[in-house]
Amino acid sequence: MAQDNDTGVVIVGAGFGGLQCARALARRGVRVTVVDRDNYHLFTPLLYQVASSLLNPSDIAYPVRAVFRGQRNVTFRLDDVTDVDVGRQVVRTGSGLEIPYRHLVLACGTNANFFGRSDIEERAHGLKDLADALELRNHVLTCFEHAVTASSPEERQRWLTFVVVGGGPTGVEYAGALVELVRLEMVRDYVGLARGDVRIVLVEGRDRVLPAFPASLGRDAERRLRQRGIDVRLGLLVDGVSEHAVQLSDGSIVEAHTLVWAAGVKPNDLDGALELPRRKSGRFEVDPMLRVVGYDNVWALGDVAGVLQDGEELPMLAPPAMQEGRYVARTIIRLDRGQELTPFRYHDKGILATIGRNAAVAKVGPLALTGFIGWVTWLVVHLYYIIGFRNRIAVLLRWAWNYVFYDRPIRFIWRIARMKE
C-alpha cells in the first residue's frame, strides 16, 4: 500500500466549496491535498446547457491541476475516498492510498435522491454530472430519430413526450432549454415535425415552481413556462415508471419514454463510509465554525454540511458553498495562529434561474427581477462566475451565436455510455 507523506489539509471534493477553500489555503502557503473522483471542477449551474446541446463539456469543466498550476504546496489526487479513519487521521482511497491529514475538509457534495425507489433510479435520467448530461443529450436526440421511424402515432408521441420531475432551478432551467432546443432547432431538422408534436411535462410536488424563490417570482416563472407550451403539473409526485409511461400521484398516466429526474439530491455519504453526526436532512451536523460536531479538525461545507442560519439550513447552492469554503480556509489559518475564531455568517447576494431566451427570474438583494432584465442579470452573473478566462469567452461566443442564429451546433449522438462505477 502506498503511503503519502502529506500532513496538511486534505479537501475531499473540488466543487465550488472545496475549490474556494483549497485556493484560499494554497495562496497562504498551506500544504493542501485535493481529492476528487473527477480531474475537473464542474460549473454545475450550466450543466443543463450541456444536456440541451448548447454548450460543450469543456465550456463548463476546468482541470483541477490547471487551477493549481505552479503551486507546489498543492497536490491533486484523482481518486475516490472510501473511508476516513478519524482516529489515525488518514483518508483512504479506492486506489489504496492512505492520505494523512492535519485538517480534513469534507466538501463532497450531493448525489441524486431517488428516495429509495430503485425502479425510478433505473429508468430515470439524472442531471448531476457530466456523464449524466451527455447521456441525457444522447437520449433526447435519439428519441427524435426513433420518432421518425415509429410504428404508430401513439409510439411516435411517446418518443416525443418528455417528463421532467422537479420544479427547482434544475428542472425549470432544463425544461426551458429543452423546449427551445425542440421548437427553435429540432423542428427545422425533421421534415414533418411540428412544434405541437413535442410535449414537455414539468412535475413538481409543491404548489409552485422554484419554491426557494419569492412566491411572485415562482408564479412568473410558471406563467412563462406555460406560455412556452410546457405542461406544468403542480402538487404531484411520481408514483411509478415503466419503459413507456410515467404514473403521477393523482392517478394520471403520461405516456413517455423519457423521465428526467431533477427532484432532489441527498448529501454524498461516500457510500456510507462516513459515520459522522448528521442532521435530519442527511447533511453533516456542524458547529458555527463549520466543524463537524464532536471533532476538532474535521470540517464540512457546501451541500454536504447542514449549516444553520436563523434557524434554517442554508440552501444547496454554489454561493453559500463558496463563502463557506473561503471561511473554512481563513478559520484553519486563524486556528493555526492561535487566533480567536468567529462564527460563519452567509451573506445572501441573491438567487437566479433562467426560463430560456430573454426570460429569467432573479432576486438580487431587495430586487425581484423578471423577463429580459432578469435574463441579462442571469447572463452577467453566470459569465462572471465561470472559472477561467477562456471558458468565459467560449461560453459567451456560443451563447451569442445561438442567440443570433437560433442554431445549436452540438447536436450529435455519441456511441459512448456511462462508465460503470
Add this chain to the structure above:
Amino acid sequence: MAQDNDTGVVIVGAGFGGLQCARALARRGVRVTVVDRDNYHLFTPLLYQVASSLLNPSDIAYPVRAVFRGQRNVTFRLDDVTDVDVGRQVVRTGSGLEIPYRHLVLACGTNANFFGRSDIEERAHGLKDLADALELRNHVLTCFEHAVTASSPEERQRWLTFVVVGGGPTGVEYAGALVELVRLEMVRDYVGLARGDVRIVLVEGRDRVLPAFPASLGRDAERRLRQRGIDVRLGLLVDGVSEHAVQLSDGSIVEAHTLVWAAGVKPNDLDGALELPRRKSGRFEVDPMLRVVGYDNVWALGDVAGVLQDGEELPMLAPPAMQEGRYVARTIIRLDRGQELTPFRYHDKGILATIGRNAAVAKVGPLALTGFIGWVTWLVVHLYYIIGFRNRIAVLLRWAWNYVFYDRPIRFIWRIARMKE
C-alpha cells in the same frame, strides 16, 4: 416490419464521399436517402486533435440533418445497414427497416485492421471514430494520474511510455500532437514531471514514415519527429502485446501500458453482409464508372472502392472520396437522362501531414513543402475543408489560443465508456 416508400438513391455512409454525392444529387432534386450509424459527418483528418485534447468533438462533427436542412427530397436514417438484397433492390437495417433503392451508393468507409490479431485488438486503442478519440484521450490523461501514484520507477515509466504503431499520416500526426500535449502542457500540470520522463515510440513496418509521400518529405518528417524526441522505429512490426509491454519483430520489448493502433484499415464489409466482388485489398471491384462489377445500379466510392488509376488503387484519403462522390452523383443523373457516361478520373491536388507546431509536409502539385510553409499550407487547407462556418471559426479560435498561449483547455477525464456494439 416498417416499409419505406422511398425509391430514389440510397447512400450508405455520410463520410466525405457519401456526403458529397448526397449533396450533389439533392441539389438536382433527386430523391436521396442517407443511412449512417452516426448522426454526424466527421472531419476525420482532425480526429487526432480531439484525441490529443486540442479540439472538442463538436469542432469536427457536423449533424447530417443540419447539412440537408430544408431539403425535402433528402431523408436521413440513423441506422446500421445489415444487408443488401440486390435482387429485390432493398437495403435492410438493424432496426428492421427495408429501404428500396433505384440506385445504391456504397460509401461505408473502413474499420481498423488488426490483421486478425484479436490480442492486439483487445489491448490497442484505435483512432478511427469519435468514440476512439475520446477513449484514447481519457486513457492518456489517466496514464499521467497513474504515473503520479505508481509504486515503482519502472511502473511509472510504463505509464509514461506511449507506443504508436503506424507511420502513416494518422500515426505521425498523433505522435506529433501527443509530444506537444506532453511537453508543452502536461509537464506544467504535474510537479516533478520532466520532459524526458515521457517516452513516445513510433513503430512503422516500412523503411520510412509517410510512405504515401515523396521520399524526401518522409525523411523530413522523420527528422523532425526525432528532433521532438520521438523514438522512431522503422522496418518493425508488432509481434505481441500484454498489459504492460509491446514486443516488436526484432525481439525488442517496449514496456508500456499504451498501444495506439494506426497501422492500417480495412474496407467496411458491413460485417460480411455484402457479397460483392472484391479486389485483393478488400475494396469493392468497380468499373471505370465506379459501378460495382456485375451490377448496373450499385456504386461504390471512397475507401471502400478499389478505384484503379494508371494501374494503381487510389489512396484511402478524403480528396479522392469527395471527387468520386460528386462524380457518381453526376453519372447517375446522366444515366437517368440517357446521356453517355465518361469514366472517372482523379485529379490529385496534393497530400499533407503535420508533425506539430510550425511543421508539416505537403506535396502540392509539383511542390514539396516542409517546415513552417508546409504548416501554413496545412492550416489553410484544413480550415477550408471543415464543413460549416461555425466549426471553422471555432477551430480557428482554438488553434489560435493554443498557438499563442500553449494551453489546451480540454484536458479532463470523463467517466464515460465506449458503447458496446
